[in-house]
Amino acid sequence: MTRIDVALGGRSYPILIESGLLSRAGQSIAAPGGGRAQVIVTDQTVAAHHLDGFLRGLDRPSETIVLAAGEATKSWANLEILCEQLLSFGVERGDNIIALGGGVIGDLTGFAASIIRRGCQFVQVPTTLLAQVDSSVGGKTAINSRAGKNLVGAFHQPSLVLIDPDVLTTLPARELRAGYAEVAKYGLIGDAPFFDWCERNAATLLAGDTAALTEAIAVSCRSKAAVVAADERETDDMRALLNLGHTFGHALEAEGGYSGDLLHGEAVAIGMILAFRYSARRGLCGSADADRVADHFAAHDMAVAIPGFARDPDRLIGHMRQDKKARGGQVPLILARGIGKAFVAHDVDLADVRAFLAEEIAKL
C-alpha cells in the first residue's frame, strides 16, 4: 500500500493507493459514531460496475444515493436533491459521506458535505483516472452555474482518499485519455523528468497497464499533496499553477454547455496546448516546446484543436473573464518558460489573448 499524506495540520489526511482497495474499504474508513449508517453517493454507471463490490467491503450498513452520470450533474438542481436526501437520512457532521465516482460525483458530494449542517466529514473514493490523480485530492468542491464552470463551491477537505487502480479496468478509453491530460499536467507545470516519463510510458498507461497507472497516480498525488499543503486556498501563485490550461479549457467547456461533447480533461489538454502556444507567441518559451506538448497529445489520439462549437474568440474571452483567479478585472494566466517551467502571469492583456485565439481559430 502506498500512503501519501496531505499535510494540513489538524485537517491532515491520507491518500491510500492499492490494487483491490475498493473491495476492502471498510478496513480504512473510520466508523461513524454510535454504529451509525453511512451514505454513499455515486452515479448510475459507477453503481452498475462497482457499487456491489464496494458495499461488500464495508463493515457497516450504508445508504446509497445514485445520481445521473456526466458533467450536467454538477448543477444547482442536483445539489438541492443531494442535500435533501442526505438530510432525510439524518446525516450528522461526523458521519461518513462517501463520494464513489469520478470528479463530478466528488465535486458535487464534497460541496454538499461542506454546507450540510455547515460542514460534514466526507471520504473520496475516486473511480476515474482524473479523479484519482487530481479531483479527489485538495478539497476544491463545486457545481457549475449559468455564468460558468465551478463558480459556486467551497474549499472542503476530505478526511480520507482511497484509490484502487483496479477500478480503471472498466473505464472507457476516452475517459482514461481525458484523465491522462491531468497526469501530464504535473510534468508540464514543474517536473520535466516526469513529462519525459509520460512520453515514454503514455502508450502503456493508456493501454491500461496497472504498474504504469499506479506510478502515474502516485507521482500525481505526491505533486498535488505538496502544492495543496503549501497553498490550500490558492492564495498565492503556488496552487494556481494547477490551473495550467484551465482558463482556456473552462471557456471551451462552457461553450460546449457541459454536454459531454468535450470532457474536462479534453478541454484541459487543448487549454495546455494553447497556454504553451501563447507562451511561445510572447517569447517566453520556444515554439518547439509548444509543438512537443501538442504532438504528445496528438500521438495518443487526443483532440488538440479548439472544437467547432467554440470558435468565437469574443465568447471565449467572455468566459475567461469569469475566472475565479481574476482580481480587479485582471485575469492571470498560467504560462510557461519551457516544459516543467510554468508560472502565473499577472500582466496578461486579454485583447492580445483574443488576437491569439482568433489566429489559432483561423488556422483550423
Ligand SMILES: NC(=O)c1ccc[n+]([C@@H]2O[C@H](COP(=O)([O-])OP(=O)(O)OC[C@H]3O[C@@H](n4cnc5c(N)ncnc54)[C@H](O)[C@@H]3O)[C@@H](O)[C@H]2O)c1
Ligand atoms: N476538484 C478538483 O480539484 C477537480 C480537479 C479536476 C477536475 N475536476 C472536475 O472533475 C470533473 C471531471 O471528472 P471525471 O473526468 O472523473 O468525470 P466524471 O465524474 O463525469 O466521470 C466520467 C465518466 O466515467 C464514468 N465512470 C466513472 N468511473 C468509472 C469506472 N471505474 N468505470 C466505468 N465508468 C466510470 C462516469 O459515470 C462518467 O460517465 C469535472 O467536473 C472537473 O471540473 C475537479
Ligand SMILES: O=C(O)C(=O)C[C@@H](O)[C@H](O)[C@H](O)COP(=O)(O)O
Ligand atoms: O486543485 C486545483 O487547484 C486545480 O486547479 C485542479 C484542476 O485540475 C481542477 O480542474 C479544478 O477544479 C479547477 O479549479 P478552478 O478553481 O479553476 O475551478
Ligand SMILES: [Zn+2]
Ligand atoms: Zn482540471
